[in-house]
Amino acid sequence: MAHGMIIVDEAHCKGCALCTTACPQQILEIDTQTLNDRGYHPAHLADPAGRCTGCAICAVICPDACITVYREARAKQGGGKDA
Amino acid sequence: MAHGMIIVDEAHCKGCALCTTACPQQILEIDTQTLNDRGYHPAHLADPAGRCTGCAICAVICPDACITVYREARAKQGGGKDA
Amino acid sequence: MMQALREPTAEMEVIYQHPAALSECRTHYCPGCTHGIAHRLLAEAIDELGIRERVILVAPVGCAVFAYEYFEVDGCEAAHGRAPAMATGIKRSCPENLVITYQGDGDLASIGAAEILHAAARGERITTIFVNNAVYGMTGGQMAPTSLLGQKTTSSPAGRMATLTGYPLHMCELLSGLQGSTYIVRRSLHDVRHIRQAKKAITTALRVQMAGLGFGMVELLSSCPTNWGLTPEQAMGWIETKLIPQYPLGDYKVTDEAKALEKAG
Amino acid sequence: MMQALREPTAEMEVIYQHPAALSECRTHYCPGCTHGIAHRLLAEAIDELGIRERVILVAPVGCAVFAYEYFEVDGCEAAHGRAPAMATGIKRSCPENLVITYQGDGDLASIGAAEILHAAARGERITTIFVNNAVYGMTGGQMAPTSLLGQKTTSSPAGRMATLTGYPLHMCELLSGLQGSTYIVRRSLHDVRHIRQAKKAITTALRVQMAGLGFGMVELLSSCPTNWGLTPEQAMGWIETKLIPQYPLGDYKVTDEAKALEKAG
Amino acid sequence: MPKELLKGNIAIAEAAVRAGMQAYFGYPITPQTELLEYLSARMPELGRTFLQAESEIAAIHMVYGAACTGVRAMTSTSSPGYSLMQEGLSYIAASDLPCVVVNMMRGGPGLGNIQPSQGDYFQMTRSAGHGDYHPIVLAPASVQEAIDFTLLAFTLAEQYRHLVILAADGQVGQMMEPAELPPLLPVAEERPVWALTGARGRGKNIISSLHLRAEEEEIANQRIQARLLTICANEQRSTEYATDDAELLVIGFGTAGRIAYSAVEAARAKGLKVGLLRPQTLYPFPEDRLSRLARQMRSCLVVEMNAGQMIEDVRLAVAGRIPVRFYGRMGGMVPMPDDVLTAIEEAYALHAAVV
Amino acid sequence: MPKELLKGNIAIAEAAVRAGMQAYFGYPITPQTELLEYLSARMPELGRTFLQAESEIAAIHMVYGAACTGVRAMTSTSSPGYSLMQEGLSYIAASDLPCVVVNMMRGGPGLGNIQPSQGDYFQMTRSAGHGDYHPIVLAPASVQEAIDFTLLAFTLAEQYRHLVILAADGQVGQMMEPAELPPLLPVAEERPVWALTGARGRGKNIISSLHLRAEEEEIANQRIQARLLTICANEQRSTEYATDDAELLVIGFGTAGRIAYSAVEAARAKGLKVGLLRPQTLYPFPEDRLSRLARQMRSCLVVEMNAGQMIEDVRLAVAGRIPVRFYGRMGGMVPMPDDVLTAIEEAYALHAAVV
Amino acid sequence: MKVECLFSGFGGQGVMFAGQLLAYAAMDAGLDVTWIPSYGPEMRGGTAHCLVVIADHPIGSPVVMHPQVAIVFNGPSFDKYEPLVAAGGLLVVNSSLVPRSSTRANLTHVRVDATQIASQLGDTHLANMVLLGAALTARPLLPLPAIERALDAHLPERHRHLLAPNKQALAAGAEVLTSP
Amino acid sequence: MKVECLFSGFGGQGVMFAGQLLAYAAMDAGLDVTWIPSYGPEMRGGTAHCLVVIADHPIGSPVVMHPQVAIVFNGPSFDKYEPLVAAGGLLVVNSSLVPRSSTRANLTHVRVDATQIASQLGDTHLANMVLLGAALTARPLLPLPAIERALDAHLPERHRHLLAPNKQALAAGAEVLTSP
Ligand SMILES: Cc1ncc(C[n+]2csc(CCOP(=O)(O)OP(=O)(O)O)c2C)c(N)n1
Ligand SMILES: Cc1ncc(C[n+]2csc(CCOP(=O)(O)OP(=O)(O)O)c2C)c(N)n1
Numbered sequence A, B: 001m002a003h004g005m006i007i008v009d010e011a012h013c014k015g016c017a018l019c020t021t022a023c024p025q026q027i028l029e030i031d032t033q034t035l036n037d038r039g040y041h042p043a044h045l046a047d048p049a050g051r052c053t054g055c056a057i058c059a060v061i062c063p064d065a066c067i068t069v070y071r072e073a074r075a076k077q078g079g080g081k082d083a
Numbered sequence C, D: 001m002m003q004a005l006r007e008p009t010a011e012m013e014v015i016y017q018h019p020a021a022l023s024e025c026r027t028h029y030c031p032g033c034t035h036g037i038a039h040r041l042l043a044e045a046i047d048e049l050g051i052r053e054r055v056i057l058v059a060p061v062g063c064a065v066f067a068y069e070y071f072e073v074d075g076c077e078a079a080h081g082r083a084p085a086m087a088t089g090i091k092r093s094c095p096e097n098l099v100i101t102y103q104g105d106g107d108l109a110s111i112g113a114a115e116i117l118h119a120a121a122r123g124e125r126i127t128t129i130f131v132n133n134a135v136y137g138m139t140g141g142q143m144a145p146t147s148l149l150g151q152k153t154t155s156s157p158a159g160r161m162a163t164l165t166g167y168p169l170h171m172c173e174l175l176s177g178l179q180g181s182t183y184i185v186r187r188s189l190h191d192v193r194h195i196r197q198a199k200k201a202i203t204t205a206l207r208v209q210m211a212g213l214g215f216g217m218v219e220l221l222s223s224c225p226t227n228w229g230l231t232p233e234q235a236m237g238w239i240e241t242k243l244i245p246q247y248p249l250g251d252y253k254v255t256d257e258a259k260a261l262e263k264a265g
Numbered sequence E, F: 001m002p003k004e005l006l007k008g009n010i011a012i013a014e015a016a017v018r019a020g021m022q023a024y025f026g027y028p029i030t031p032q033t034e035l036l037e038y039l040s041a042r043m044p045e046l047g048r049t050f051l052q053a054e055s056e057i058a059a060i061h062m063v064y065g066a067a068c069t070g071v072r073a074m075t076s077t078s079s080p081g082y083s084l085m086q087e088g089l090s091y092i093a094a095s096d097l098p099c100v101v102v103n104m105m106r107g108g109p110g111l112g113n114i115q116p117s118q119g120d121y122f123q124m125t126r127s128a129g130h131g132d133y134h135p136i137v138l139a140p141a142s143v144q145e146a147i148d149f150t151l152l153a154f155t156l157a158e159q160y161r162h163l164v165i166l167a168a169d170g171q172v173g174q175m176m177e178p179a180e181l182p183p184l185l186p187v188a189e190e191r192p193v194w195a196l197t198g199a200r201g202r203g204k205n206i207i208s209s210l211h212l213r214a215e216e217e218e219i220a221n222q223r224i225q226a227r228l229l230t231i232c233a234n235e236q237r238s239t240e241y242a243t244d245d246a247e248l249l250v251i252g253f254g255t256a257g258r259i260a261y262s263a264v265e266a267a268r269a270k271g272l273k274v275g276l277l278r279p280q281t282l283y284p285f286p287e288d289r290l291s292r293l294a295r296q297m298r299s300c301l302v303v304e305m306n307a308g309q310m311i312e313d314v315r316l317a318v319a320g321r322i323p324v325r326f327y328g329r330m331g332g333m334v335p336m337p338d339d340v341l342t343a344i345e346e347a348y349a350l351h352a353a354v355v
Numbered sequence G, H: 001m002k003v004e005c006l007f008s009g010f011g012g013q014g015v016m017f018a019g020q021l022l023a024y025a026a027m028d029a030g031l032d033v034t035w036i037p038s039y040g041p042e043m044r045g046g047t048a049h050c051l052v053v054i055a056d057h058p059i060g061s062p063v064v065m066h067p068q069v070a071i072v073f074n075g076p077s078f079d080k081y082e083p084l085v086a087a088g089g090l091l092v093v094n095s096s097l098v099p100r101s102s103t104r105a106n107l108t109h110v111r112v113d114a115t116q117i118a119s120q121l122g123d124t125h126l127a128n129m130v131l132l133g134a135a136l137t138a139r140p141l142l143p144l145p146a147i148e149r150a151l152d153a154h155l156p157e158r159h160r161h162l163l164a165p166n167k168q169a170l171a172a173g174a175e176v177l178t179s180p
């Protein structure tokens, strides 16, 4: 399994939670402690176990394009696409 | 063959000649001698031989509803419709 | 052989005469224009169904702009293309009346495309007589959405070109796809046989409304000798040889209820 | 097991990021509204095709009224429903540019029905992104021509009734019947798999325009959590269980040339 | 009936219902959509016609059709939608049909915004479409007036067989105030003799605005003009405050007039001899009253939520006798009483300067 | 170029072509259809855009789109079609786009007829759609002026980035007269910097009339109003005949003005001191000139082919200083010089009565 | 000098073209001219008329109540315009279609069997030229050759083959007045 | 007597409803009242405010530049309206979301941890009632029971089950000011 991570742009996130339900690893959650200046609770990665695969599913469903997805390069090579 | 006749309302006729071409008996013609007050030469029945069958084809095609069709009653009875 | 007659004899009876629902006035249509035939058929249908006193006719802007003058029924004048909306307002206020719009192809398919589409989609209980002559008659023969490819008109002098102005619009095909439409057929006025079929369709369309079913439209392929630059007779030929191949005659949508009425008729 | 990360490591590369054609500003869309997804997909397609500097975007009146703010392309604002006409004026004046209209269902299927119909009939070389959320989002959830039977909206409080307001309009089905249309497909934005398919369709539609073929439209079934009174997640479910059955996904018209482009893509 | 706290849009809708409106056709547009939404529930409840049209164009032609059948018909919209109705309005007026159109004006031109505005004064009073005519235009400033004028609109429409526009703005539509609704009037059973109801037992009725002969069209126009003369003679309406001894007359309609009222109150409190004229009919403009009042004034100040439109009617009425000054806000900006007060003080200071 | 016998409609069309019009969109309507028909052949010949739109609404929005790309774009229509363009015109004006619209007025209101009329004066000068603005309105009275004003229309439209209406009537459109066309100007190669052409090598361009913040919409309005002030200061145009020693000023525009010219000629032949002012711009109205002329006059007589619309501008300009009388025909009736002469004599007699 | 000429008849009788020819000829003669058509309220068929004003100074109104010359092609036009011709004016009537005669004393009244003459020339549509020829002979506003030159220049392409017959018709019209 | 009260916050914070309650209560108390909403330029989300004017005589303008009472629910509202409150006026601030305090000396400044208190009452949406309770305690325009009656009459059907919590929130707001 590839190793990945995501960063949520908290200022743009509207806390819709679509990413949290879409993530196959169930490692995204809404941060009810934080409120951005539009009054939304943003999503954040809660991945203590490092389960994020960098599959980008969260980014594909995010209506506010506020998720950036990273993945370790070798994973990509593993996918044979970068040859 | 039934015996019929038609009357063209000359004031309303526009001389389009559709009736003259449609009449299966070819007994209608445009009267180039007459000009109605709209400047049209009306159609008229030229049926010296009494060939009009009262088929009403001329009336069906007349765009100006200016043909009245008559037919001898027995012809109609012959058609069995008036029983 | 019979003798020639100048006056009907006493034994003769009237086989055909001016329909009662059609006014006795002169129309302003050009010689040989089949708008006149469409009028007559509609009047005959109204007479035969005995609904003259219930009809409200909505005239279009187009050569038939004076249609309300030519029928012995209540009538009004819609703005160009808006007859279906006006008819909707009338029908919703007088559900017992029979509301008929009479529209040309410029009126119905061009400027009024949204109104006819939505009236049909709503299943508005009105009847539309759609006179398609592939041209803007009244304004002098400009291209209509129904003009044929290659057709020379006063606004497509080099002939209609698909690359510039697209393709002929087929309104029956389009509207029959809508669930709200009940009776959508195309007929032609170019000869006696087809005229008779057209009459039957108009009658059925009115029956559909009388039965309170959905939207009904009878498209009539019609001539415009003046703007086509043809004699009335040639124009009839043009309908047959040019228009019909592009606009096939037929029943585009006849719901089962409508079929039943058609048979009953 | 891997360690949790808070920042990307040096070995990591960006797999997905904000598309360049999408502005870095905040949208005014409600949380979970799939207008945002449609925007992102369009931006990605523009980026991938490398056409950002050629695009002219025509924004509608509807929730996407500010679309021109959200893309890094030239853009303008059409009056409600008139985007296809405006796009026609633009395309005819700038044939080398790629002209895109982005329209809601009220905009495209209701007030703008005539304009979209005629743009398609003309085979206008434009691309329409049609966001169908079965409701007037911007004005607060009134019935749209695409609202479902029984759907409660702020202007059909008892649920849409066919007898009063007719039947849902199926724009893909309607427009695909026109000869001028080249690529007419319906996709959905309710889950990742469908979103990916939608993206592919948008890319193909743009290729169709780049190739100078006729009119192209991608209908996107989209959510309006706010006016549907559902959470964003529930709204996705509603698309799947209610909208799709009424509006089947699929390719309604893909001409052979368009198919070739699709494969090539 | 006791007073209720009513929102302008809802109040107009319910007032129309109570006035016996039988058919409503409309299209959503902020800031009048609540009116349509309210009627979408209310009309069917009473077995009356509510239909959301596919556009404002369709809506006005549905109203046109309904009016042809003699029912009380109405639509409502806001500025861009009102623009789209122009052709239909001209047809309706030319056909001598009674009907009521609500224009809840918003900031323009173009798409503009949804804030309150009075930018369509000209488009309502001068030209609701092509050709020569003026609709009757009523301008409420409060929820109660919105109710009263809705009733009046239907009455005048039928009395004169004329188009009536209820000219309000987003503020009147959105505001809540205590107001009293009239009782529910019974719907007229009979349709007027000219209505299209089917030619049963009578000759056919025709409603058309087509007069190909210019002579006939001129006669039709003369008929309209004669009717407008009567309307101008009988229907000018306005209300006043503190005009008795005033030297400066403030003139504003609708929301602007109401805000001006507060400013005039404040000016009076400062001892300035200022009065207010608030036209309630924009067409016919209350020129008779204004012309009379102008005699006693040293100047007047027109307050509008636009670039200066009614000011032309004011200038026409005072015909150069006194200076006419202007304070206006545009594009959805609502003037604040303080700012109007400042404008009043400035205008007043010019009197002093003259003395 | 030598003079040719040209029909107004054709002359305008060809003049627009020669002015470098790159895109025309229109919809047939009498009495301007010839213009469209002519261009349907002429524009493709030159590789330019001609498209018959599905409606006037589509036509004006096509023009709107074309204008966004910086090309010289035009449409033409007649009264009912002009009504349908109101929303689009308001958007165009709010977006600061140059473009030209021809309104060949006919008898109204409603469907009316196809005879010449001036019934849309208000709709053109006061309110081309909702919101606050005025288009520039040019009123030719001859085929030559129709040509000249077509050129002027494009020039002014671009100079001010403003909407220009060519306000003619069926008579100007249908009449043939000897006139001279300008040479064929080369079409502008460059598009303006604000135009939508794709954001190549520059930031994106946006054209929009949406300003949700009232503050911003007000600024947009102030920009328009400031421009209108400049236009009013610089672009008032009129022509005169025999005003030097006149005591009665006849005022008429377009066809009515031209007919009035013959009447004034006849009155002069009878020894009456009568002059003519023919406004060539309806907006801006030549109020400066009129106001100056009014000082020398004892009264004025406005002649229009409507119920009296420009008369308001005349009354505003003379501000009550002299009586303003009116002679008008409506609904497509064209006044005859004899009748205007009678009106002049009557007005003149009232002077004598006063002395 | 200023003279107004009215041409009036059924649509299709060549009324408009006759007027235009006169206008072209006047322009070529260096005069100012206006030609203005008017179609009757009937959209199709029905009457049509046009008015040509010719002057040696700029023309104001292109319309007048009382034209100095009226050429009427049919009955309805006669009925409408006969009373309106200016005193001292000229009324040219197509007697083929107008049985009535004017009883007015203060005008020159010319009756020409134009449709008949035209039909003898092979085409009733030439009646317009017959009438024009007669009118310009009765009141020589412009010489006939000027009209012939206008015909050369402006007869529509599709009627080009009728150039000679048109000129013959003009001449035939003139002859009506010149021959005893 | 005439007093203007502004309520301002995010959409969804119950700003409009709090204002309406005050308006209902004022009307029932026989006073004249206007309630006027304003939605920010953002169509969705964003700020919303309403203005309630209460008077014992007919109200002219329903809008004012400088309200006497302002209840601000969030930071942006604080920034916008704090400077505008009339001298001698009352400013009630939801301190849960607004860290800043007013430095103006010429107004009564009340800070209420409303969202926090509401969340303790089980629903952050009740913050509006907490703030209203506090405001009416600081400036007793109307007695709290009048607001409670308005709640009884006008709480929308779908929120009926929250009647008691709403009243509790009102009381809790009042308590902030009354308890030491
Ligand atoms: C708003 C508006 N636009 C244009 C016109 C001009 N107009 C009158 S009839 C017509 C076209 C009619 O064509 P069609 O509907 O096909 O009817 P036809 O005359 O061929 O029977 C047009 C464009 C008008 N009257 N109103
Ligand atoms: C002429 C006109 N009519 C009405 C409106 C009001 N209006 C704005 S958006 C809209 C509906 C938008 O619905 P849709 O197109 O489905 O877009 P959505 O908001 O759902 O994305 C309406 C009716 C307007 N701005 N202009």
Ligand code: SF4
Binding pocket: A004, A005, A006, A022, A023, A024, A025, A026, A027, A028, A045, A051, A052, A053, A054, A055, A056, A057, A058, A059, A069
């Ligand atoms: S990239 Fe995949 S695994 Fe990682 S957070 Fe997103 S959806 Fe979950």
Ligand code: SF4
Binding pocket: A008, A012, A013, A014, A015, A016, A017, A018, A019, A020, A042, A043, A061, A062, A063, A064, A065, A066, A067, D032
């Ligand atoms: S999908 Fe996007 S906007 Fe929604 S919660 Fe996740 S990151 Fe935030």
Ligand code: SF4
Binding pocket: B004, B005, B006, B022, B023, B024, B025, B026, B027, B028, B045, B051, B052, B053, B054, B055, B056, B057, B058, B059, B069
């Ligand atoms: S009735 Fe028949 S036979 Fe007689 S004239 Fe008519 S078409 Fe000919």
Ligand code: SF4
Binding pocket: B008, B012, B013, B014, B015, B016, B017, B018, B019, B020, B042, B043, B061, B062, B063, B064, B065, B066, B067, C032
């Ligand atoms: S079809 Fe009718 S109008 Fe035509 S020529 Fe025959 S009778 Fe006359």
Ligand code: SF4
Binding pocket: C028, C029, C030, C032, C033, C034, C035, C063, C133, C137, C138, C223, C224, C225, C226, C227, G044
């Ligand atoms: S123009 Fe064409 S459609 Fe119109 S009446 Fe003449 S022939 Fe018929």
Ligand code: SF4
Binding pocket: D028, D029, D030, D032, D033, D034, D035, D063, D133, D137, D138, D223, D224, D225, D226, D227, H044
């Ligand atoms: S109202 Fe609906 S469509 Fe509009 S932004 Fe909100 S969720 Fe999206």
Ligand SMILES: [Mg+2]
Binding pocket: C104, C105, C106, C131, C132, C133, C134, C135, C136, C137, C144
């Ligand atoms: Mg047609």
Ligand SMILES: [Mg+2]
Binding pocket: D062, D104, D105, D106, D131, D132, D133, D134, D135, D136, D137, D144
């Ligand atoms: Mg929608």
